[in-house]
Amino acid sequence: MFSPIPFQLFGLLIVSFLVLRFLYKSSLLYVLSKWWRWFQDACHVYQFYKVPQFNEHMQENQLYRKVSAYLNSLASVEDSDFANLMSGNKSKEINVGLDPDRPVSDTFLGARVVWRNEKSEMDGSRALVLKVRRTDRGRILRPYLQHIHSVFDEIERKEVRLYVNTEPERNGWWRSVPFNHPATIETVVMDSDVKNKVKSDLESFLKSKQYYHRLGRVWKRSYLLYGSPGTGKSSFVAGMAKFLRYDVYDIDLSKVSADSDLKMLLLQTTNKSMIVIEHLDRFLAEKPTAVSLAGILNFMDGILSCCGEERVMVFTMHGKDQIDPTVLRPGRIDVHVHFPLCDFSAFKSLASSHLGIKEHKLFAQVEEMFQRGSSLSPAEICQIMISNRTSSSRALKAVITALQLQTSAENSESGRLSKNASGRGPEESGETKSFFNGESVHMMKDLGKLYGLLRMRSRRKSSDDMDLAEKENSQHGTSLATKL
Known part of the structure; x- marks a missing residue:
């Protein structure tokens, strides 16, 4: 004679059966969805578009940067295999990032597209590859790229980044982190008249694109901040960047091995950026150096300066009395700002x-x-x-x-x-x-x-x-x- 099954055990068996059946159906649906996707791919002809990281002149392709930021903002990244989990700017904030060589899908105007980040075996550079159906290409391609531009502009308004130069053979020319410096132009202690003149000059620069072009000049502005250590020069640089909403490219000249490398660093900066070289007088006083005075002068206003627009260059010095006058001449330095000791x-x-x-x-x-x-x-x-x-x-x-x-x-x-x-x-x-x-x-x-x-x-x-x-x-x- 079999003893009757307790009511509690019977209920547990029923729940286990339902769970196993649900998991089986879920896994079955997952497999079927993958098969259906494969069938669709086999039946449709696709067009592929590549967005390289650099152009033929080894300048950074701005579209690559925009697409990367856009893809990392997609909710579908979380569904991608091996997505990267990273801490955010705020405490307890976690960001999900696209893993290289893993596909991520997106939907636009009812059409499904797939992106993949691939690495070139030739030079190690990366490229974003877009796969779109030929039947959808004419209908969505241009509107989709315009959509990416719009989303990127929204992202850019929220975040300013700090770029530092590294050894190019290992890490590329620039590495970046979010720029969260708390200083603003208002918080820097300096003469109020001087502060207002600098703010007015920056505002005038932002509105002067047509004026510079009419004069046949590159749309850029250069500032010299000089004064004793601790007088607020670096904090003022941070305040200028936040005022302009420009990314900051901080160049460490001690890591630059030749004049040609300095040119490459300039080529790979973006429009709407602030390029900063601190303690320039200390570097010019050191001899011998990897970068020559001629290389510095060409960096400041040479022919390569026309390869980008809407840039602000900032140089800081302890003092300018013993600096070669060719470095400080008008055109290379437009605005001189003195930071005195405290009164x-x-x-x-x-x-x-x-x-x-x-x-x-x-x-x-x-x-x-x-x-x-x-x-x-x-x-x-x-x-x-x-x-x-x-x-x-x-x-x-x-x-x-x-x-x-x-x-x-x-x-x-x-x-x-x-x-x-x-x-x-x-x-x-x-x-x-x-x-x-x-x-x-x-x-x-x-x-x-x-x-x-x-x-x-x-x-x-x-x-x-x-x-x-x-x-x-x-x-x-x-x-x-x-x-x-």
Whole structure:
């Protein structure tokens, strides 16, 4: 005799049977759909279109870039085999990307098309291949490409990218990441009149395409940002890029091995882009270098500059006094913007943004220090305020101490130079020591580090002044010899 099956077990068997039947039907439908697709492909004649990554001049094909961005935005990418999962710009954001050599389908005006990203065996470059039925080609091809352009424009308005040059034999000429720098032109502390003039110049440039063409000039604009380290040049570059909504191409000249490579980097930048070379004066002072001065000049305004339009070139320098005048002539540099050390007006702006104060009883003492000739870079003052942001009084006292240390460092350096010349040095003063009474230990450590940095900056400044004096004396002696 068989024992009766418990009701719970019977219910479990029924559920298992239904699940297995569903999976069988689902898998069967999947196989049938693949067979039907194969049958359709066999019955229709297809036309193939290739979108190469580079053109015959090794310039980046902008259509390849647009199609890539469009395909990665499709929901059907998630259904593609081996789709790539990548973290997004925001926390907990996950993006799905198209895997190379895997097909992805799209539907437009009732027609189905298939894209595949293929790699060339000849030179390793990639190409996007479009497969479309011949019967649909005349009806959808051009409208479909216009649709891709429109979607790409929407994507571009949302994201600015930062490109950096790499070793071309391994990674191509450029690598990019999303450009999420928080700085804007408004947040950079600088003279308001200068800031407004730069913004007005950029706005005028954006509207001047026909004007440049009527003059027979390339539609581009070049800026020189010069000033001491920490005065806001790099932040202003980021603000310009966000203001223009241009991609940023940051060129590291130390990674460029020849003038020809510099030309290739320029050729593979896009329209509506900002091309940035920082610390150009430091690079020009290094000898020998892989890139020549002639290569730099051709990069700035040579014949290759006509291979793209609506570009802004930005160069940053510590100072321009010892730069070859041919680098700075009009046409190569259109706008010169000086970034000075912090003055009292800039200090008040920093105090307002970093500490939330418009006035304070210590402002008079800070203003007096600036009037005596003490100066710090905006970055140095910002760091002090950020470290002491919980107490505005402590932050202002730390700024005053740093200004005194800066003056002490310069006096010490000038005294050292004077002692080297005359054998005597200045008498030591205890004023700076007495100022530390009542300050915390951690503040003294931070200011001690700052003091060392200020001494290094003062020595570098003195060394530059001595080099400039020697250069002027040498030129003066040469001119006297010529006269004689």
